[in-house]
Amino acid sequence: xxxxxxxxxxxxxxxxxxxxLFPIVLLVTLFLWCVPTSFFGIDALTVAQQRVIAxxxxxxxxxxxxxxxxxxTSVLLIVFALLTVSNKGxxxxxxxxxxxxxxxxxxxxxxxxPVVMLFLGGFVLAIMAEKYGLDVTLARFLLAPFxxxxxxxxxxxxxxxSIFSMFMSNTATAAMMLAFLAxxxxxxxxxxxxxxxxxxxxxxxxNVGGIGTPIGTPPNATAVKFLAEAGxxxxxxxxxxxMIPFVIIMIILAWILLQVFFPFKSKEVKxxxxxxxxxxxxxxxxxxxxxxxxxxxxxxxxxxxxxxxxVALIPLAVLTCTGIFTKEDIKEINWSVLWLVAGGFALGTCxxxxxxAKVLIESIPFGSMxxxxxxxxxGLVCYFLSNFISNSATAALxxxxxxxxAEGMADPSAANNAQFLAAGGTKAxxxxxxxxxSTAMCFPISTPPNAIAASTGLVETKDMxxxxxxxxxxxxxxxxxxxxxIFPFA
Numbered sequence: 001x002x003x004x005x006x007x008x009x010x011x012x013x014x015x016x017x018x019x020x021l022f023p024i025v026l027l028v029t030l031f032l033w034c035v036p037t038s039f040f041g042i043d044a045l046t047v048a049q050q051r052v053i054a055x056x057x058x059x060x061x062x063x064x065x066x067x068x069x070x071x072x073t074s075v076l077l078i079v080f081a082l083l084t085v086s087n088k089g090x091x092x093x094x095x096x097x098x099x100x101x102x103x104x105x106x107x108x109x110x111x112x113x114p115v116v117m118l119f120l121g122g123f124v125l126a127i128m129a130e131k132y133g134l135d136v137t138l139a140r141f142l143l144a145p146f147x148x149x150x151x152x153x154x155x156x157x158x159x160x161x162s163i164f165s166m167f168m169s170n171t172a173t174a175a176m177m178l179a180f181l182a183x184x185x186x187x188x189x190x191x192x193x194x195x196x197x198x199x200x201x202x203x204x205x206x207n208v209g210g211i212g213t214p215i216g217t218p219p220n221a222t223a224v225k226f227l228a229e230a231g232x233x234x235x236x237x238x239x240x241x242x243m244i245p246f247v248i249i250m251i252i253l254a255w256i257l258l259q260v261f262f263p264f265k266s267k268e269v270k271x272x273x274x275x276x277x278x279x280x281x282x283x284x285x286x287x288x289x290x291x292x293x294x295x296x297x298x299x300x301x302x303x304x305x306x307x308x309x310x311v312a313l314i315p316l317a318v319l320t321c322t323g324i325f326t327k328e329d330i331k332e333i334n335w336s337v338l339w340l341v342a343g344g345f346a347l348g349t350c351x352x353x354x355x356x357a358k359v360l361i362e363s364i365p366f367g368s369m370x371x372x373x374x375x376x377x378x379g380l381v382c383y384f385l386s387n388f389i390s391n392s393a394t395a396a397l398x399x400x401x402x403x404x405x406a407e408g409m410a411d412p413s414a415a416n417n418a419q420f421l422a423a424g425g426t427k428a429x430x431x432x433x434x435x436x437x438s439t440a441m442c443f444p445i446s447t448p449p450n451a452i453a454a455s456t457g458l459v460e461t462k463d464m465x466x467x468x469x470x471x472x473x474x475x476x477x478x479x480x481x482x483x484x485x486i487f488p489f490a
Contacts, residue, residue: 017065017066017067018067018068021065021067022067024061025058025061025062025065025067028057028058028061029054029055029057029058029061030054032050032053032054032057033050033051033054037050040053042359042360042363043363044359045359046098046099046100046354046355047097047098047099048085048098048099048100048101048102048354049099049354049355049356049359051084051085051093051098052081052085052350052351052354052356053356055077055080055081055084055085055347055350056347056351056388058077058080059073059074059077059343059347059388060388060443062076063443063444063445063461064443064461064465066460066461066462069336070336070340070444070445070454070461071336071337071339071340071343073343074339074340074341074342074343074344074346074445075339075343077343077346077347078107078108078110078111078342078343078346081102081107081346081347081350082104082107082108085098085101085102085350085354086101086102086103086104086107087101087102087103087104088104089101089104099354099355100353100354100355101353101354102349102350102353102354103353106349106353107346107349107350109349110342110343110345110346110349111338111339111342113341113342113345114307114309114310115171115309115341115345115390115448116338116341116342116345117309117312117313118169118171118172118175118308118309118312118448119171119175119312119337119338119341119448119451119452120312120313120316120333120338121175121294121311121312121313121314121315121316122171122172122174122175122176122178122312122452123175123178123332123333123334123455124315124316124319124325124329124333125175125176125179125290125291125294125315126175126178126179126182127325127329127332127333128287128290128291128315128319128324128325128329129179129182129287129291130179130182131287131329132283132284132287132288134179134287134288134291138179138180140183142156142160142180143156143157143160143180143184148268148269148270149267149268149269150188150194150264150266150267150268150269151259151264153184153198153269154194154197154198154201154255154258154259154264155255157177157180157181157184157198157201157202157205158201158204158205158251158254158255159205159251160177160205161173161174161177161201161202161205161206161209162205162206162208162209162212162247162251163209164176164177164209164299165205165206165207165208165209165210165212165216165217166209166210166212166213166215166216166244166247167213167215167216167299168298168299168301168308169298169301169308170206170207170209170210170216170217170447170448170449171206171308171447171448171449171452172298172308172311172312173206173209173298173449174202174203174206174448174449174452174453175312175452176295176298177202177206178202178452178455178456181198181199181202181456184198184269185198185199185456185458187269187270188264188265188266188269189265189266191265192264192265192266193261193262193263193264193265194262194263194264194265194266195262195458196261196262196458196459196463197258197259197261197262197264199453199456199458199459200258200262200453200459200463200464200467201254201258202449202452202453203441203447203449203450203452203453203464204254204258204441204467204471205251205254206447206449207438207439207441207447207449207450208247208250208251208254208438208439208471208475209247209251210438211243211246211247211250211434211435211438211439212240212243212244212247213236213239213240213243213244214234214236214239214240215302217391217392217434217437217438218391218392218395218396219391219392219394219395219399219433219434219437219438220239220434220438222392222395222396222399222434223395223399223430223431223433223434224239226399226400226403226430227403227426227427227430227431229403230403230406230407230426232425232426232427232430234427234431234489238489239431242431242482242483242487242489243431243435245487246435246478246479246482249478250439250471250474250475250478253471253474254471257467257470257471258467261463261466261467262463283322283324286318286319286322286324287319287324290314290315290318290319291315293314294311294312294314294315297311297314298311334455337451337452337454337455340444340445340451340454341445341448341451343445344388344389344390344445344446344451345390347388347389347445348388348389348390348393351385351388351389352389352393352397357385357389357397358397360381361381361397361398361401362401364377364381370416370419371409371416371419371420371423372419372423374405374409374429375423375428375429375432375480375484376480378398378402378405378429378432378433379432379433379436379476379479379480380436380476381398382394382395382398382433382436382437382440383436383437383439383440383472383476384440385397385398385440386436386437386438386440386446386447387440387441387442387443387446387468388443388445388446390447391437391438391440391447392437394437394440395433395434395437398433399430399433399434402429402430402433403426403430405429406420406425406426406429406430407426410425410426423484423485423488424483424484424488424489425488425489427488427489428483428484428488428489431483431489432479432480432483432484435475435479435483436475436476436479439471439472439475439476439479440468440472441464441468441471441472442464442465442468442469442472443461443464443465443468444459444461444464446468450464450468
């Protein structure tokens with residue numbers, strides 16, 4: 001009877017969304033698609049770029065309202081992009097007169113993007129860890145210092161993930177921690193909201209923790225690189241001395257926020273390793289060796305120079321060729337998450353290859369604005385874009401432009417030179433942009449760690465958006481004052 005009631009309620013919600021929200025989304029999309037390009041008030045906006053704006057709005061609204069499963073929205077987005085803005089799309093639409101078109105191979109490549117391969121490797125490790133009991137063993141070892149209180153276990157996850165993310169790929173950290181999360185979730189009741197908080201701890205800690213070091217996340221590395229080229233070099237220690245306190249404060253905020261929104265029903269979490277009846281044969285030990293070896297390679301990427309995306313395929317190769325990972329195990333991979341992420345990458349490709357992202361940025365007259373306004377608008381643009389395209393792509397797009405803007409304001413002859421230097425100068429502006437990129441985490445497609453959290457099936461988009469907006473807002477305001485007023489770079 002209860003199952004029938006739940007199913008009926010689910011159908012009603014689907015009907016409301018599909019009959020009311022879906023027509024609204026279509027009307028908004030068609031409006032943006034059909035109005036003259038002059039409507040947007042952007043000089044030299046091409047028809048292809050206008051279509052990307054319409055597709056962008058379609059995807060954002062569909063992801064936000066979850067009218068259909070998010071991964072199906074991604075597939076629709078990719079198909080529509082191939083048909084309407086690619087160089088192999090419908091002949092009537094995809095003409096030279098429409099503007100710069102996207103190479104269709106690059107859109108299709110979103111399905112096999114290196115980050116998608118990183119996901120794939122992470123899922124393989126998680127499946128094997130669960131199959132051979134590695135996940136429970138490692139979870140107990142790492143979380144033992146935090147006791148059995150669920151609130152402290154949540155704090156433990158936030159701390160452990162944020163530390164790992166400072167020195168290895170955020171995505172690799174999130175994929176690894178997914179394996180550790182399973183045994184904790186298994187001992188909590190199904191109706192315990194704390195599960196959602198634990199799942200959201202993965203992307204929040206991974207995204208925020210990566211801010212702590214110059215190698216923690218690509219936007220940091222991009223910022224440090226361009227600052228050095230501009231003669232405003234920031235050392236590893238100098239970056240950490242300012243950013244780690246910022247990370248600590250943001251992690252404490254996240255811990256409190258997750259407890260408020262998703263309070264634990266259980267009073268304790270007891271992680272007990274079940275008796276392993278499986279013979280500890282060569283397969284068991286090979287899984288352990290592969291698991292540890294992969295983590296070591298992820299953590300030492302700066303030394304080995306092996307990209308973390310490449311490392312992710314090593315366990316897949318080792319475990320499939322030895323027959324440990326079988327065709328039955330392949331069915332356990334969360335393919336819907338991989339397709340969801342692919343849609344985000346495809347959208348980012350369209351934004352960049354049609355030139356829309358650059359046009360939008362260059363349409364903002366940074367040079368004639370007050371310093372505070374430049375910082376705020378640049379940060380907001382970065383935050384907005386990072387919610388829909390990769391953080392690293394956003395940083396790579398924005399930072400080279402903003403470095404030029406910063407150098408102009410740093411010129412002694414500039415009218416706002418004193419104001420700019422008082423706000424921390426070039427270092428403050430560029431490091432603030434890196435922070436804005438890392439705190440953008442509103443949707444499952446915003447960052448790979450977000451998608452990993454969504455793969456647990458516990459997190460709804462509205463929950464992620466609610467927490468993500470607050471973290472982003474606080475991170476934006478606090479990051480601005482921290483880097484320009486409280487603890488600016490020398």
